[in-house]
Amino acid sequence: MFGAITKAYGALKSIAVGLGITxxxxxxxxxxxxxxxxxxxxxxxxxxxxxxxxSDADPARPRCVACGQCMDxxxxxxxxxETAMAPAELKTNAFIxxxxxxxxxxxxxxxxxMIGEREPKRFVLDYSACSLCGQCVRNCPAGALRFSTxxxxxxxxxxxxxxxxxxxxxxxxxxxxxxxxxxxxxxxxxxSGSPQAEGGRTHE
Amino acid sequence: xxxxxxxxxxxVAHSARLSGPVSHDSLVVSMGPQHPxxxxxxxxxxxxxxxxxxxxEPVLGYIHRMHEWMGxxxxxxxxxxxxxxxxxxxxLAWNWAFVGAVEKLAGIEVPRRAEFxxxxxxxxxxxxxxxxxxxxxLLDLGAFTPIMYAFEDREEIMDLLMRVTGSRLxxxxxxxxxxxxxxxxxxxxxARRIVSRLRGRLPMFRDFVTDNAILRARCEGVGHLTPDMAxxxxxxxxxxxxxxxxxxxxxxxxxxxxxxxDFAIPTSDVGDCMARYLVRMAELEQSLNIVEQALDMLPEGxxxxxxxxxxxxxxxxETSFAVEAARGKAVIRLRGDGGPNPYRVKLRAPxxxxxxxxxxxxxxxxxxxxVAILGSLDLVxxxxxx
Amino acid sequence: MSLDTPLLSLLLGLAAIxxxxxxxxxxxxxxxxxxxxxxxRRPGPLHVGPYxxxxxxxxxxxxxxxQLITPRRSDRLLYxxxxxxxxMPVPICFLPLPFLPEMATVRLNLGLILILSFIGLxxxxxxxxxxxxxxxxxxxxxARAIAQTVSFEIPLLLAALTAVFMxxxxxxxxxxxxxxxxxxxxFGFMNPLALLLFLISAVAETNRAPFDLPEAESELTAGFHTxxxxxxxxxxxxxxxxxILIICGVAAALFLGGQQGPxxxxxxxxxxxxxxxxxxxxxxxxxxxxxxxxxLLNLCWRWMTPAALLNILATMLxxxxxxxx
Numbered sequence: 001m002f003g004a005i006t007k008a009y010g011a012l013k014s015i016a017v018g019l020g021i022t023x024x025x026x027x028x029x030x031x032x033x034x035x036x037x038x039x040x041x042x043x044x045x046x047x048x049x050x051x052x053x054x055s056d057a058d059p060a061r062p063r064c065v066a067c068g069q070c071m072d073x074x075x076x077x078x079x080x081x082e083t084a085m086a087p088a089e090l091k092t093n094a095f096i097x098x099x100x101x102x103x104x105x106x107x108x109x110x111x112x113x114m115i116g117e118r119e120p121k122r123f124v125l126d127y128s129a130c131s132l133c134g135q136c137v138r139n140c141p142a143g144a145l146r147f148s149t150x151x152x153x154x155x156x157x158x159x160x161x162x163x164x165x166x167x168x169x170x171x172x173x174x175x176x177x178x179x180x181x182x183x184x185x186x187x188x189x190x191x192s193g194s195p196q197a198e199g200g201r202t203h204e
Numbered sequence: 205x206x207x208x209x210x211x212x213x214x215x216v217a218h219s220a221r222l223s224g225p226v227s228h229d230s231l232v233v234s235m236g237p238q239h240p241x242x243x244x245x246x247x248x249x250x251x252x253x254x255x256x257x258x259x260x261e262p263v264l265g266y267i268h269r270m271h272e273w274m275g276x277x278x279x280x281x282x283x284x285x286x287x288x289x290x291x292x293x294x295x296l297a298w299n300w301a302f303v304g305a306v307e308k309l310a311g312i313e314v315p316r317r318a319e320f321x322x323x324x325x326x327x328x329x330x331x332x333x334x335x336x337x338x339x340x341x342l343l344d345l346g347a348f349t350p351i352m353y354a355f356e357d358r359e360e361i362m363d364l365l366m367r368v369t370g371s372r373l374x375x376x377x378x379x380x381x382x383x384x385x386x387x388x389x390x391x392x393x394x395a396r397r398i399v400s401r402l403r404g405r406l407p408m409f410r411d412f413v414t415d416n417a418i419l420r421a422r423c424e425g426v427g428h429l430t431p432d433m434a435x436x437x438x439x440x441x442x443x444x445x446x447x448x449x450x451x452x453x454x455x456x457x458x459x460x461x462x463x464x465x466d467f468a469i470p471t472s473d474v475g476d477c478m479a480r481y482l483v484r485m486a487e488l489e490q491s492l493n494i495v496e497q498a499l500d501m502l503p504e505g506x507x508x509x510x511x512x513x514x515x516x517x518x519x520x521x522e523t524s525f526a527v528e529a530a531r532g533k534a535v536i537r538l539r540g541d542g543g544p545n546p547y548r549v550k551l552r553a554p555x556x557x558x559x560x561x562x563x564x565x566x567x568x569x570x571x572x573x574x575v576a577i578l579g580s581l582d583l584v585x586x587x588x589x590x
Numbered sequence: 591m592s593l594d595t596p597l598l599s600l601l602l603g604l605a606a607i608x609x610x611x612x613x614x615x616x617x618x619x620x621x622x623x624x625x626x627x628x629x630x631r632r633p634g635p636l637h638v639g640p641y642x643x644x645x646x647x648x649x650x651x652x653x654x655x656x657q658l659i660t661p662r663r664s665d666r667l668l669y670x671x672x673x674x675x676x677x678m679p680v681p682i683c684f685l686p687l688p689f690l691p692e693m694a695t696v697r698l699n700l701g702l703i704l705i706l707s708f709i710g711l712x713x714x715x716x717x718x719x720x721x722x723x724x725x726x727x728x729x730x731x732x733a734r735a736i737a738q739t740v741s742f743e744i745p746l747l748l749a750a751l752t753a754v755f756m757x758x759x760x761x762x763x764x765x766x767x768x769x770x771x772x773x774x775x776x777f778g779f780m781n782p783l784a785l786l787l788f789l790i791s792a793v794a795e796t797n798r799a800p801f802d803l804p805e806a807e808s809e810l811t812a813g814f815h816t817x818x819x820x821x822x823x824x825x826x827x828x829x830x831x832x833x834i835l836i837i838c839g840v841a842a843a844l845f846l847g848g849q850q851g852p853x854x855x856x857x858x859x860x861x862x863x864x865x866x867x868x869x870x871x872x873x874x875x876x877x878x879x880x881x882x883x884x885x886l887l888n889l890c891w892r893w894m895t896p897a898a899l900l901n902i903l904a905t906m907l908x909x910x911x912x913x914x915x
Binding site for chain 3: 231233239240241252254255342343344345346347348349352353356413416418419421422570571572573575
């Protein structure tokens with residue numbers, strides 16, 4: 001009898017404890033982010049689709065040497081690189097080493113690619129097939145690929161996910177140039193020290 | 205009354221799936237492939253007498269993706285992303301199993317720092333997996349709220365792992381000869397914050413769920429598994445340890461820097477669902493300890509071996525590499541023939557063996573117990589089907 | 591023509607009750623989802639109307655506009671009769687509830703018996719729904735529903751009987767009047783065991799978690815209403831909330847003094863107590879795991895029924911002693 005009462009008491013107490021925990025949660029701050037009104041803040045490390053990295057000299061021109069290793073590495077076959085000879089003035093005497101399984105008879109053959117000899121004519125990514133594994137990025141011998149932070153990317157049309165990364169890079173470079181210009185103009189206006197906006201503009 | 209009398213559907217179609225004879229007055233139901241508590245596309249055919257289970261038979265193959273065949277038809281690099289899709293809840297363990305097997309066969313060295321990074325991230329991933337299991341198990345038992353609390357902490361760990369891996373679930377982070385990205389001070393600080401936060405949350409989990417009278421009643425004495433039976437069926441992981449066998453691959457077949465780390469192997473002699481539950485909850489704490497220790501011991505150095513080949517060619521030979529995944533012992537058996545592709549990749553998935561216990565454990569129990577047992581085995585269906 | 595005509599007042603009362611039951615369903619859906627959300631540290635419905643208040647209306651609209659699917663080889667009469675049968679007793683059960691100070695819609699001296707007997711009809715409707723669906727999960731749900739309701743009616747009645755003994759009447763108004771305005775004069779305070787037993791049985795009787803075995807999502811997919819679509823499901827839903835309200839109203843009247851309150855006694859006290867109990871029932875659902883079937887029956891037959899019997903005996907003895915003194 002006494003045992004039964006203690007057992008019942010223990011059970012009821014554990015239920016009361018549980019009710020207390022959910023009851024407290026009712027008055028706590030919510031831990032969810034309601035998307036259209038607010039956005040999550042952890043997108044700094046978000047790894048979206050890949051993008052080309054611009055070369056140091058010309059941000060609109062990719063670093064890519066069109067060796068095709070990313071195509072080889074991609075498990076889903078979602079990268080297509082069309083090559084073209086680069087303009088002669090870009091040619092260097094530097095080489096980078098790529099590894100390839102191009103010939104199945106001579107696996108892991110190394111071959112050297114001259115920087116600036118060739119360039120991608122088009123660099124097409126089929127994002128709808130990509131699994132974001134990152135094998136292309138980490139195996140690019142020229143360091144010409146990276147992940148974008150392009151998070152909110154949606155469309156009703158599958159064709160919108162076939163991206164020409166070279167065009168995208170050119171667009172990005174253009175945007176960056178304009179932003180830089182605007183920034184410089186702003187700086188110049190502030191540096192001129194004149195409180196009148198008119199003066200700043202004429203100075204420019 | 206309507207003329208259409210209630211005609212029970214013929215059991216013949218289902219009984220083809222059951223190995224034993226089906227009695228005429230029993231009810232054959234198909235639990236799954238879309239049933240709330242089979243967690244994916246597992247199908248279990250049950251023969252019921254009232255609510256008592258006379259026989260149960262899992263039916264596999266609904267999410268078979270031919271991972272092993274894919275492994276033979278692509279280079280090791282191309283196959284590596286597949287590993288995140290085998291057990292998507294503890295993706296890094298499978299990453300490690302495959303990377304480890306390739307490194308062992310091809311003789312690739314791994315820097316010490318990379319080993320520690322692997323331990324840290326793998327254990328964080330294990331915590332994630334156990335937290336999700338905890339929530340989902342309570343969902344099976346009819347409590348809706350715990351999974352939300354588990355997800356609060358799980359989100360934090362996923363954010364942390366995203367810093368280095370870039371992904372939130374199907375990681376492809378380890379690579380032959382190291383890891384693909386180094387961890388920085390910010391990562392370490394955030395990891396420590398998460399460890400201490402989770403330590404503070406575990407007592408709440410205990411009060412809220414573990415000590416709950418209804419949960420105890422649902423789990424205690426249900427699905428009793430003897431150590432002999434667990435061994436006979438090849439059970440590993442918390443299922444085996446819940447039966448009192450202190451077998452943990454991290455200790456039994458030590459790999460990486462685990463021998464240098466100080467952690468206990470939680471076991472329970474009881475062997476019921478509650479024992480498996482308690483073992484997993486204790487493992488959460490052990491994993492937190494490991495993460496903290498590994499962060500303290502993290503040496504300077506490189507995160508990837510400078511001479512690690514970009515393209516791995518497997519030499520002739522055969523090897524296997526086992527890691528302790530959240531569900532048990534995950535083994536990759538790898539055979540190379542000197543070509544660019546592996547000759548054979550065999551995946552030994554712990555969930556597969558653990559699932560094979562289910563028909564034996566579920567026999568004679570109530571339907572609700574079968575759900576509790578299925579949940580306590582912590583199955584990930586893509587791992588079973590591969 | 592005065593309003594005192596019994597027929598007119600009955601019709602008006604019925605219309606008011608149906609409106610109240612519908613409105614209550616909609617409000618309780620919102621409350622349930624909001625409480626569930628807050629318990630789980632998410633906001634709950636938010637977007638339709640202020641604070642998501644119109645979300646249940648939108649849901650109702652969706653349910654009404656959905657196609658009604660009848661499963662092949664199901665018994666159409668049972669299948670579509672079941673949801674209607676489930677809702678039919680609701681207006682009757684609302685009749686004797688003491689909403690207003692002096693009058694119920696129909697004042698019955700056996701009001702409690704009326705409610706408790708008609709609430710039992712719900713289990714028959716669940717059984718018919720399970721039988722008529724031609725679905726094995728539904729059938730299992732129906733079997734569970736019958737066993738559960740039949741069992742828990744006994745401790746429910748015994749616990750209610752305790753309060754009836756203390757008040758000496760089956761009329762909810764008189765039971766209410768027999769209690770005082772202060773909490774320690776309420777039967778629930780004088781006899782907490784009866785209140786506890788009544789609440790547990792009430793949760794079981796209305797098939798709410800942790801005793802939601804007939805629909806046990808993770809075991810029986812959705813139990814007896816697996817096959818129901820659109821308003822077929824909607825009516826079951828509406829009826830469930832109506833029964834929760836009724837049984838909490840009975841508990842408030844029997845054990846918590848009903849309209850009695852320390853200040854300004856009146857119907858608002860009754861409503862407040864009733865909805866406080868409803869909130870408790872809702873929060874229980876979002877806190878606890880589900881019990882197993884045999885545990886449920888064990889709880890009923892081995893714990894609650896003996897406890898209720900002993901409690902009734904003890905109450906009688908105490909009352910006799912008090913009378914003698």
